[in-house]
Amino acid sequence: MATATKPEPTRRDFLYLATGAVGAVGAAFAAWPFIDQMNPTSAVLALASIEVDITSIQLGQQVVFKWRGHPLFVRRRTPKEIAEARAVPVSELIDPVARNANLPDSAPATDANREFKPEWLVLVGVCTHLGCTPTVSTPQSPQGDYGGWLCHCHGSQYDVAGRVRKGPAPQNLAVPPYSFTSDTKIKVG
């Protein structure tokens, strides 16, 4: 069609456009079930909470449980470790927020905001870099320079409150939603 002037839009142009638009919206709706099926199933979501007994955990020891397929760290800190963690000013931290699911998002990463009871630190044992499990530091076998955890995968370090002190990890180890159901039991999730 060799026309010099721009033709007026016709009824046919309108029908083409309308059909195309309806088709595109329909295709998007049809695609959604195929995308959403990959998300966690209802059965997976239902298995989301556990209760653990912490009676046998010794002072200075960490015990690892399994929660939502991830390691869950429960560490009973010594008075020295608590004092060390409390002495760090928030301004020195890479990630200044608490990352505590039990507190508002904006809570600062002071040591007190990282636990309910100073002696008990409960953390998701997933390095916030790429998901490895960091290795716990003990006086017998120190890991890194901050007394907390060292991730062997790419060298991130965490302090005794599980706060990131050396990258590449961008965030503090997460504190999961949990509560003490008695003096010796905690419920996570």
Added chain:
Amino acid sequence: MAGHSTYVPASGFERWLDSRLPIMRLMHDTMTTFPTPRNLNIWYTFGGILTFCLAVQIVTGIVLAMHYVPSADMAFNSVEGRIMREVNYGWLIRYIHSNGASMFFLAVYIHMFRGLYYGSYKAPREVIWILGVLIYLLMMATAFFGYVLPWGQMSFWGATVITSLFSALDQVIPHLGSAITSWLWGGFAVGDATLNRFFSLHYLLPFVIAGVVGLHIWALHVPGNNNPLGIDVKGPQDTLPFHPYYTVKDAFYLSLFLILFAAFVFFAPNFFGNPDNAIQANPLVTPQDIVPEWYLLPFYAMLRSIPQKLIGVLVLVGALVTLVFVPWLDTSKVRSCRFRPLMKQCFWLLVLDCVMLGYVGAQSADAALSLGGMQLPLVWLARLGTAYYYGFFWLIMPIVGLIETPKALPESIAKAVLGAKAKA
């Protein structure tokens, strides 16, 4: 080349078929008479070798899938117990498949460096190159999914680290990255659902690769092969029919390649493997050193060289995406490095650089090299290597092309190969 068919149906049946489905014509024109530069060397046999590798992976993979069970409880035992000990020749088929992946990558790296050296990505072959990069990415995805299937420690933690790369997006849009990782995992962590879908994708992708290989070869057959001189074919005196000249040459080098392949399968079947993968996956304990398969090490070194998560991930992705732009980054009018004295040196430095990055990627994150009492943390080597990799493509390629004086090009392929008396 494209368009000039020399096929003559030999029988009544072939004539009948040719006017209905000209498949014999297609085979004849692409694999028998196809005019091919007469000076192709050993490095041009790797295309054929790669096609063979793909076929080997598909055949052995289909057999493995007959015995493999994609479930977190059963996968490890179905591989290490059933396939390796009980299925007749299961050990052989598995070792061909696992070493086959390494041989496939060895061949693809040679093939890609060949393309870089002879300028095979330059006009009019840009689309061939880009399809090649796509195949390479699909191969990496396929091999990654496959490596997860035996459900060893390295399978599990490799899967965790690689899928967690997406969580870096949290630093761009909060929660986007975490939403993507849990969508990929089908759970809160890598687990049963992840293994199942990775098996499905591992089965699918090789067939997608086969499709893209088809496009790659179709695109190749429009301009025809480049060659070690990098100059255009001027006429029939510069070419030979593909069959028998190159069918035989390809078959000869394929045989040599298969000797190497067989040497690994029979004498060092676990050479490329990681001993941690002979331990069943344990979601609570990360192995001391997480190392990917050798063919991903240079990129892993780049990731680790950056102490910031998002930037590290971008550097890794950028290194791959860079390859797509190569046809437009090179400003030289001359294709082959044979006639580019400066580029030739930069090219070999790039090869060395990739080997060095691979070495660094295999060491632990805090390793250091001691040089006469001095401790050089390897992470600095990785940074240097990453800088050269990016520098090669984004600075050296455009600048050297402008400032370098290339050597004189021969008049024609025939003259260069057959001597001065040949027809130009």
